[in-house]
């Protein structure tokens with residue numbers, strides 16, 4: 001039986017991903033803080049999150065967030081092995097993001113029908129991703145790889161590419177990324193960084209999320 005979705009279906013589905021424009025990338029120290037972050041993001045108008053599988057409690061936090069925030073699109077980030085795809089999918093992740101593009105991960109994503117966003121930093125890597133059927137690509141590390149100018153140049157001839165620049169994106173440089181036609185969303189840890197010891201994590205995150213969404217939507221918060 002062929003369980004692989006057709007390229008058309010996959011393209012359609014990925015076009016609908018990350019429509020909110022801002023993808024908070026989270027390095028979760030513990031489940032408690034993860035839940036507070038999710039609460040703050042939702043209150044601030046962001047219902048998509050990338051939980052990097054870099055910390056011991058990341059997978060557990062991913063599962064709890066997926067369960068307690070059913071309206072949230074929960075992505076697994078820093079996916080480096082096929083097993084991580086499967087573990088995160090079992091816990092409720094619906095999108096899978098990696099810092100790079102390897103044949104092993106591409107094959108696994110295609111075989112299992114996972115919505116995968118591979119990391120790319122050059123025109124060749126983007127072309128490879130597109131050839132394999134992955135239209136949504138993570139431009140990583142975005143600032144170090146040349147910033148908005150580099151991405152605008154690389155994507156100008158690659159009409160099919162939908163890109164999520166991540167790595168060095170801030171509230172301040174967000175408008176420059178947003179201007180690039182190929183940019184579907186921007187990702188970053190700035191919304192959830194430096195929260196250890198903060199008294200009301202959810203409130204702080206809510207405010208940052210609201211500011212980020214205002215910047216993305218080009219509106220001024222009063």
Ligand SMILES: O=C(O)C(=O)C[C@H](O)[C@H](O)COP(=O)(O)O
Nearest residue numbers: 052077078099166167168188189
């Ligand atoms: O963990 C992953 O899968 C990554 O690919 C790396 C993260 O997306 C970047 O580290 C975020 O960068 P900053 O927003 O500059 O902190």
